[in-house]
Amino acid sequence: MSVADEDEENPYLREPSTDFRSVEELSEDEAREQVELLREAIREHDRRYYVESDPVIADRTYDALFARLRDLEDAFDLSHPDSPTRSVGGEPLEAFETVEHVAPMLSIDQSGEEEDVREFADRVRREVGAVQYVCEPKFDGVSMEFVYENGSLERAATRGDGREGDDVTRNARTIGSVPQKLHGDYPDFLAVRGEVYMPKDAFQAHNRERIERGEDPFANPRNATAGTIRQLDPSVVADRPLEVFFFDVLEASDLEDSHSAELERFPEWGLRVTDHVEFAADIDEAIDYRDRMLEARDDLNYEIDGTVIKVDDREAREELGRTARHDRYAFAYKFPARAEVTPIVDVAVQVGRTGRLTPVALLEPVDVGGVTVSRASLHNPDEIEEKNVNIGDTVRVQRAGDVIPYVEEVVEKSSEGHYELPDHCPVCDSPVERDGPIAFCTGGLACDAQLRRSIEYYAGDDGLDLEGLGEKSVRQLVDAGLLESVADLYELDREDLTDLEGWGETSAENVISEIEASREPPLAAFLSALGIPHVGPTTARELAREFGTFEAFREAAENDLERLEDVPDVGETVAEQLHEFFASEANAAAVDDLLEHVSPQESDLESGGDELEGQTFVFTGSLEGLTRSEAQETVEAHGANATGSVSGNTDYLVVGDNPGQTKRDDAAANDVPIVDEDEFRELLAERGIDLE
Incomplete structure (x- = not known):
């Protein structure tokens, strides 16, 4: 039923009033009725927004309807797994449960060479005759299984090994474009495959926020998506800008005859599909589609790394079968990796522990020496001016010492002038001062970024090592x-x-x-x-x-x-x-x-000899007869290194009371001997070192 047909039945579909009676005035029956109408309306508005890209109400009105639904559910204890309000997350999980997929989620053969694509088409023709193909973008996100029973989302799982994956249903419910309830004439049972992704503009905005908060940005949208979907706290997922495209039926109680027919039904059911799906009568048209998508990839708001060519007819698909790893009815024609040259999408300003402002270019992800790079240092205002770099310019990116990416030069100038640092700190809005080529926030510890970094440093490996x-x-x-x-x-x-x-x-x-x-x-x-x-x-x-x-x-x-x-x-x-x-x-x-809280101890640091030269110690937990820092000073005074983290170069992990689990796990992984305080004292005594 369309929105127009339902107007008389549901007052929250078109031009809804948000002047609600107070919750206290409603009876439970009235609340239940309003809840059902609101859920129905919000699902339809979600479908119009995410699937049709044609919303019929303003965002502010939608927010008011959503808030009203949440208030009623809370006041009358009317929560339900299918409710749109489940999209705001919930209590954190301790771990994900492993679940078996209803059908194997196999991979497909792929190549960046046209010759391999034509060999795929020749094999298909030999085995099933002439076929039509459906061509789709190859999304660079996270593939997932979504299972609907009687139209309700029952489960969402990561691909995992193709047979089993992690149950991430509670996280999937927070994604706006994942319908909790299907629309229209849907099958009683439906398992579909979708690709969860982070739109490029949302990824850049999210990375900018992370940089300005002093957090490490994600390398690319796929990493951001993968890291988000496996968060144990659904509220974290709800706060991140994820979307989904649905692109395949894994299993259904009522199957269509062709893949194209399935894709046509998806929007009717509320399942979002890409606009860039095309028929190809033969492999030449499929190759032409790939070439056109390669030219268009930078204009898309999501990452793709190729195209997928699929046999359309389901009977031919079944005849072609599958290997242990691959569906044989499809082939991915990959794009070449972007190499070194890429546009600057935005500039974020990172505030360091000392208040120094570092401009960071946010890039369209690009391959630099085999590593995907989505940000690069712009160093300081003088260098920006010298290189005449600004947002929108296409630049060449290099990696200093194969580690730190930086903008080497502007390849194509698309902006006016060069980027200029803000006059006020992006975190605390304090004035920015210049010291030669360096810019500083004057907020000091009143700036959250400097405060956090100062506390992290104080508690970190180079500080007091507070686990x-x-x-x-x-x-x-x-x-x-x-x-x-x-x-x-x-x-x-x-x-x-x-x-x-x-x-x-x-x-x-x-x-x-x-x-x-x-x-x-x-x-x-x-x-x-x-x-x-x-x-x-x-x-x-x-x-x-x-x-x-x-x-x-x-x-x-x-x-x-x-x-x-x-x-x-x-x-x-x-x-x-x-x-x-x-x-x-x-x-x-x-x-x-x-x-007022700390009493630094008088130092008696003197060289005590080289009895421990070449050895490395790590300490965890509190020692009984001396502080951990005193123990570190002692071993260093006798030629050893005392570090804050365990690695393959560590000789001993000394464990006191209430030790940290991470360092013990790292020691076990690296075969590092673990000794308690008594064993540590004996070890030193054997070398003539007295801790008393």
Whole structure:
């Protein structure tokens, strides 16, 4: 039934009023009736928006209908798995269940060579005679199975190994273009294959937000999609811009005679299909379709990496059969990889721990040395001006040392002038100041990006190595308003953490124990953890050796640059950075706040010999007779390395009370010996090193 036919029956379909009676005035029967009408209307509006691209109401009106439905379901306990409100997510999962597909989700043969495509067509002709083909884009997303029973979405699963996949139904329900309930005259049972993807414009916008929040961006839309669909928290999936195209029937209670007939029915059922499906009478037309799609790929708002050529007739498909891995009725004609030259779609500005602004070019994904690159550094304003780079320009991208992508030059100028950094920080809106070619946010720790990065650094490997306080958990604590300064770490209690999503009693207790154990850090570790520019662990140890106490060090930093310059590994530049750090009122206040909770220990760092030379130690958990930082200093004083993470180069993982699971898992994976505190002391004693 069309929207027009239903107008009299459902008042929420066309030009609906959003002037609702209050929930308290409704009886349960009235609420149930309104809920059913709202669900029906919202499903139709979803179909018009996602499938037909022809909405009949404004977004604001849709939001009002959706909010009303949610309010009624909550007030009268009327939730249902098919309801559109299930698209907002739910409680996090502990793990995904593995499920068997209703039919194998096999791959197809593929090649970028025309000769191989023609060989495929020759085999089809030999085995089943002349056929017509259906040609479709080869989506570069995540393939999934969607199972509908009596029109309701019962299950969605990842492809997995083709026989089994992960049940991600709760995540799939959050995707707007996945119908919870089919429309029209649908089969009683229907299992369809779809490709979940992130539109290119939404991907660039999402990456920009991640960069500006100080998070690592995704490499390309496919990685972003794959990483999102397997999130254990459906609310995270709901917040990310995923879409889906449906493109095949895996199994159905009522099958059509041809693939093209199935695709024609999909929109009637509310299943979204691409507009770029074409018939091909022979393989020449299919090859021509691929060439046209190659030219059009940059104009599409989704990534494709080729085209798929499918035999249309279902009986011929069955006759062609399949191998253990491939359906033999289809072939993918791949595109060549984009190489090095690509347009700049946008520019994001990343705010570092010290406030430095780094412009990052967001690119159409491009192959550079075998690696897909979707962002590249623009370094600083002077270099941008010199290269005359701006949004919309086509540029050549290189990888410095085969690692860091950067824009080498403009190949085709499509913009006016060059990109200019904003006058205010994109995170906190504080004024931006220039220091030669470098731009800085003046917000200090009042800037969320600098605050998060400062806390991450303080708790990280080069700081006090507080396990359980990585990038994700720090961001969560800052977003929850629990951390407004580094010193706030020491105000946390177990209840603060267990009230947050994803935190259990054990993980909360472990983090609190880590924080408590850091209240008397070695001076070198504390100096490094402050995040002073150019002062890492090595320089911090030299400063600790020279000054012995934090008070003596701070006095020199504020008033005696000449003495600072004489310290090994410091020099004039680092001495000036130290002086500027403490000259900042915000930094000085942040340090003073920390000292209310932390007492850096007097340093007795001296070279103790080379008894442990060449060995590498990692520590986890709290030790009974000394702090973890003291243990690290001890082994370093005797020639060893103390690092924050386990690798194949680690010689020992020393485990104390309440240890982190990650480091133990890494040790097991890398065959690294695990020793407790007593064994650690015995190991040192065997080499003549006394910890007392």
